[in-house]
Amino acid sequence: MATILETRALTKSFGGVLAVGDVSVAVGEGEVVGIVGSNGAGKTTFVNLVTGYLKPDRGRILYAGQDITAHPPRQVTRLGIARSFQIPQIYTSLTVLENVLIALAARQGEGLRPWGPLFTRAREAEGLRVLEPFGLAEHASRPVSELPEGGVKLLDVALAGALLPRVLLLDEPTSGVSSKEKFVVMDTLVRILAERGVTAIFVEHDMEVVTQYAGRILVFHEGSVIADGAPQVVLADPEVRRAVIG
Amino acid sequence: MRPGPVLSLLAVAAFGVAPLLLPSWVMFLLTLALAKSVVVLAIALLLRGGLVSFGHGMFFAAGAYTVGLGMKWFGLQEALVLAALGVLVSAGVAALLGLFIARYRGIFFAMLNMAISMVIYALLLKLYWVTGGTDGLGIRTPTILGITPDRLNLRLVMYYFTLALTAPAFYVVDRFWHSPLGFMLRAVRDNEVRVEYMGSSVGRVIYASYILSGALGGLSGILTGFSVGHIVPELAYWTTSGEFVFAAILGGAARIPGPLVGSISFEFLKSYAYKYAAYTWQMTLGVAMLLIILFMPTGLWTISELLTRQVRPWPPSSKPAR
Numbered sequence: 001m002a003t004i005l006e007t008r009a010l011t012k013s014f015g016g017v018l019a020v021g022d023v024s025v026a027v028g029e030g031e032v033v034g035i036v037g038s039n040g041a042g043k044t045t046f047v048n049l050v051t052g053y054l055k056p057d058r059g060r061i062l063y064a065g066q067d068i069t070a071h072p073p074r075q076v077t078r079l080g081i082a083r084s085f086q087i088p089q090i091y092t093s094l095t096v097l098e099n100v101l102i103a104l105a106a107r108q109g110e111g112l113r114p115w116g117p118l119f120t121r122a123r124e125a126e127g128l129r130v131l132e133p134f135g136l137a138e139h140a141s142r143p144v145s146e147l148p149e150g151g152v153k154l155l156d157v158a159l160a161g162a163l164l165p166r167v168l169l170l171d172e173p174t175s176g177v178s179s180k181e182k183f184v185v186m187d188t189l190v191r192i193l194a195e196r197g198v199t200a201i202f203v204e205h206d207m208e209v210v211t212q213y214a215g216r217i218l219v220f221h222e223g224s225v226i227a228d229g230a231p232q233v234v235l236a237d238p239e240v241r242r243a244v245i246g
Numbered sequence: 247m248r249p250g251p252v253l254s255l256l257a258v259a260a261f262g263v264a265p266l267l268l269p270s271w272v273m274f275l276l277t278l279a280l281a282k283s284v285v286v287l288a289i290a291l292l293l294r295g296g297l298v299s300f301g302h303g304m305f306f307a308a309g310a311y312t313v314g315l316g317m318k319w320f321g322l323q324e325a326l327v328l329a330a331l332g333v334l335v336s337a338g339v340a341a342l343l344g345l346f347i348a349r350y351r352g353i354f355f356a357m358l359n360m361a362i363s364m365v366i367y368a369l370l371l372k373l374y375w376v377t378g379g380t381d382g383l384g385i386r387t388p389t390i391l392g393i394t395p396d397r398l399n400l401r402l403v404m405y406y407f408t409l410a411l412t413a414p415a416f417y418v419v420d421r422f423w424h425s426p427l428g429f430m431l432r433a434v435r436d437n438e439v440r441v442e443y444m445g446s447s448v449g450r451v452i453y454a455s456y457i458l459s460g461a462l463g464g465l466s467g468i469l470t471g472f473s474v475g476h477i478v479p480e481l482a483y484w485t486t487s488g489e490f491v492f493a494a495i496l497g498g499a500a501r502i503p504g505p506l507v508g509s510i511s512f513e514f515l516k517s518y519a520y521k522y523a524a525y526t527w528q529m530t531l532g533v534a535m536l537l538i539i540l541f542m543p544t545g546l547w548t549i550s551e552l553l554t555r556q557v558r559p560w561p562p563s564s565k566p567a568r
Contacts, residue, residue: 051443077445089443091436094429102433105426106444112454114427163444 001028003062004199005050005081005167010059012049019045021223022059027167027199032190034214034231035203036244041220043203044086047169050201051083052076063167082165086172086203088156090144096155097140100127103162130162131155133188150177154185161192168193170202174209182206186213207244211235219244254417257503261409265402275513277405277473280412282493283509285466287419288459289490290499294423295455296435297351300487301359304366305463307482308336310471311370312464314383325388325407329468336464337457344456348449360484370479382478385471404473411469415462420502422458431455492531496538498545507547 006026012019020042027033035043048054050061052073060069068076091099101118104126105111131137134154139147144155153176160168173189174182190213193200204210210217211231219227219234221243227234234240261280265273285306292299312332316322322331347358370377377383387400395403422428430451433441438448471477480486489512496515497508519530538545 073439073442074445074447077443083443089437089440091433091440093436094432098429102426102429103444105430106441106446110426111430111444111446112427112450114422114425114454114458116421116426117424118426118429119424159440159444 001030003027004029004064005201006062007046007050008060008062010046010049010061011057012045012054013057018223020049020056023223023225024059025218025225025228027201029166029199030194030197031199032193032213032215033199033201034210034217035201035220036205036207036210036217037220038244041243042223043220044171045223046220047083047171047201047203050076051081051169077163077165080166081169082160082163082167083169084157084160084171084173086175088152090152090155090159092144095141095143096131096136096147097124097127099144099155099159100130100162103159104130107163127162130158133192134158134185150181153177157189161189164196165198167199167201170200172203172205174204174206182209183212207235254420258409258413261413265405270401273405274401274473275517276510277401277408278470279510279513280405280408280506281469281473282466282490282513283506284412284415284469285463285490286493286497286505286509286512287415288462288466289494290497290505291419291422291431291455291459291462293494293499294428294435295431295452297452298356298491299359299459300356300484300491301361301363302459302463302490303482303484303487304359304363305336305340305460306467306470306486306490307363307366307370307477307479308339308460309333309464309467310385310477310481311377311383311467312336313468313471314385314477315376317386317388318383323386323389324392325390325472328388329411329465332468333461333464336467337461339464340457340460344453344460348453348456360487363482363487364484367479367482367484370482377479380479382476385475385477387475388472401473408469408473411465415465416502416506419458419462423502427451427454492535496535496546498542498547500544501547504545504547508545511546 003026008024010023011021023046035046037043045054049056052068052071052075055070060067062068063079063081066079068079091102098118101123102111104123105118128137128140131140134157136151136155136158139151144152147155153173157170157173160170174185177185186209190200202214214231216229217231217234218225219240226243227237227240264276268276285302288305289299289302309332312335313328316328316331322328343362347355350358371379387395390403390407430441430446434448434451441448441451467481493508493512494505495508496511497506498504515531515534516527519527523530
């Protein structure tokens with residue numbers, strides 16, 4: 001399995017607090033990696049560093065053999081790394097479908113076209129296809145302000161998916177989604193990602209979800225990766241359990 | 247509610263027959279209102295991106311002075327040539343200033359526009375050997391498609407000329423609002439972070455929209471200059487810019503007819519206020535604005551939506567989005 005994403009001694013601190021320290025991880029193409037750890041362990045900071053939201057103090061990030069350290073989010077995204085957010089980042093005054101169509105136009109490099117409609121038949125059809133697995137297609141023409149919390153969360157994930165990334169980073173994709181829905185959503189998501197051969201890295205608090213869907217997990221503790229391996233093995237370690245549950 | 251093609255054609259037809267029905271002083275006000283509705287539209291365009299410009303008077307003046315100086319220096323007579331030139335110059339001014347201004351948001355964006363417009367105002371005032379200073383410049387009657395309008399019908403001709411250029415401006419902006427870039431501008435207002443995480447540039451979205459907005463501001467100044475026949479530095483003064491923002495909020499920026507409604511209401515409100523309360527007309531405008539903000543925060547055009555609003559069922563809470 002070829003390595004698609006790699007960090008080398010990635011380090012970031014805020015003031016005197018070390019958020020991510022010397023994290024070196026290599027992720028193979030098509031892997032589904034879960035990131036676990038207690039609050040403040042550096043999980044989100046790690047995602048923010050990889051996607052260019054934050055600049056690391058030290059260390060390097062390599063994507064498909066290319067150095068993308070400190071590339072801004074726009075460039076990182078264009079290279080094929082998309083992300084979803086812990087707090088959904090969507091366009092709150094627009095409809096569900098409009099949100100996705102904007103993502104599609106952006107992906108097609110047509111975001112700056114001042115002429116010709118956003119709503120083309122082809123784009124609309126693709127937009128509905130993107131929304132369908134998340135159960136959002138039937139709400140396509142609703143303003144997102146009318147969606148329940150879980151729906152907003154899923155739309156955020158759908159927006160990242162609409163970009164057809166090679167690597168997808170999901171920051172707590174199922175938080176706010178009802179426990180009944182969680183597994184349905186993750187089933188669909190993981191299936192689609194596998195079909196497309198997308199590499200996925202997701203931060204998750206729910207150990208059941210992680211165990212079921214991640215092929216490998218990284219345990220973050222105080223900014224470092226203290227364990228890395230298959231979920232059943234890693235989570236059996238009492239020290240890891242202590243670190244994760246806190 | 248998008249004004250469908252039918253509604254738009256009806257509106258143009260109504261404006262087309264208006265001169266048959268309305269007295270000539272009303273027609274003059276209506277010409278001015280139409281001309282200025284284009285700069286109000288320019289303001290509304292940026293409002294969609296969450297940006298307020300308190301300096302669009304500079305584009306207004308850029309268009310008008312291009313016409314004035316084009317006549318004075320180059321002896322240009324043809325209105326369409328002068329208009330095209332004016333739009334190009336104001337778009338150029340916006341393209342230049344936008345490099346700097348498009349980086350700012352909120353109060354900084356508003357104030358930077360105002361600051362630069364005041365610099366331009368001062369230049370128009372002080373470079374009197376070029377601009378005529380406080381006296382301004384006269385705009386002679388142009389030829390339209392090579393034909394010199396008859397003196398008796400001049401006002402009528404200028405009305406139709408204004409209508410003929412205002413309608414396409416609204417069409418262009420309507421198309422823009424439905425285009426990927428138009429939606430991207432709304433996306434920028436909602437969430438800049440997500441825009442960047444879609445691989446798009448917030449800066450470029452704002453820059454491109456700013457140029458279009460500047461060009462529209464210029465066109466508005468050109469049309470106003472032609473119909474008034476005289477241009478002065480006050481076109482770039484900050485209170486002029488303030489009036490445009492006033493009219494945009496009055497009419498409502500969210501829908502395409504808003505700026506038109508706003509501009510017409512503003513022009514008539516101002517005239518009547520001046521006529522019946524010559525010493526306190528600004529207060530009348532202020533009260534009108536207060537009422538709008540309190541009772542119709544999305545502008546006068548909201549009335550039409552209140553009347554046609556459909557009651558939509560809320561999503562039942564028992565059925566989560568899936």
